[in-house]
């Protein structure tokens with residue numbers, strides 16, 4: 001077990017409605033702080049169940065999102081119109097439910113480039129648009145966690161990815177979860193964010209939630225998320241939080 005740089009804030013939710021409300025409250029606080037500070041709000045998105053939960057939270061909050069910019073903490077290396085694309089999934093969902101969000105507010109990866117170039121170019125986009133010296137600082141990263149303890153596209157089977165110190169976005173080959181090729185944020189970028197929030201649901205993840213967030217078991221990539229100065233938050237439902245006494 002190793003120390004956290006800042007205390008973990010656990011927010012349990014008894015129902016999906018409550019979880020969506022918690023997420024909306026978080027977005028309200030983080031966006032307000034960012035807009036007051038720099039007139040722009042940079043958010044890193046993840047895929048999976050977060051897509052629909054976030055969509056519901058954005059609808060609930062009725063936010064003015066004009067100055068919000070959306071990045072991808074990881075992305076599958078597939079064409080943008082492929083059913084597996086995380087960007088594609090957000091685009092489809094938000095076109096229907098949040099038509100006020102413009103396509104230009106997404107900072108997308110370019111899968112027409114080679115995988116290495118795609119990752120390097122995405123890093124350049126992050127540096128250019130999030131800025132703040134040589135190590136960009138996101139206002140908020142929204143992360144999911146798989147039952148294997150992966151987060152972003154940092155998988156337990158590929159521990160070398162956790163040792164990256166220079167590159168902020170790296171290519172992933174042979175991902176244990178399909179599709180095999182991806183790009184992902186690395187720990188230096190993730191751990192430099194002002195707010196990092198995991199949203200984890202389902203009883204199937206209860207034991208890994210305990211091993212990651214209580215035991216800080218470094219076997220699991222999610223346990224390496226430890227913001228240097230930022231706030232780490234875990235939003236869980238009753239199932240995912242049941243072994244940490246969250247509810």
Ligand SMILES: O=C(O)[C@H](O)[C@@H](O)[C@H](O)[C@H](O)COP(=O)(O)O
Nearest residue numbers: 046047048049050144145146152
């Ligand atoms: O690219 C992917 O394969 C997914 O984005 C994946 O990394 C997901 O974020 C986690 O597995 C958590 O997903 P759930 O919240 O749906 O379990």
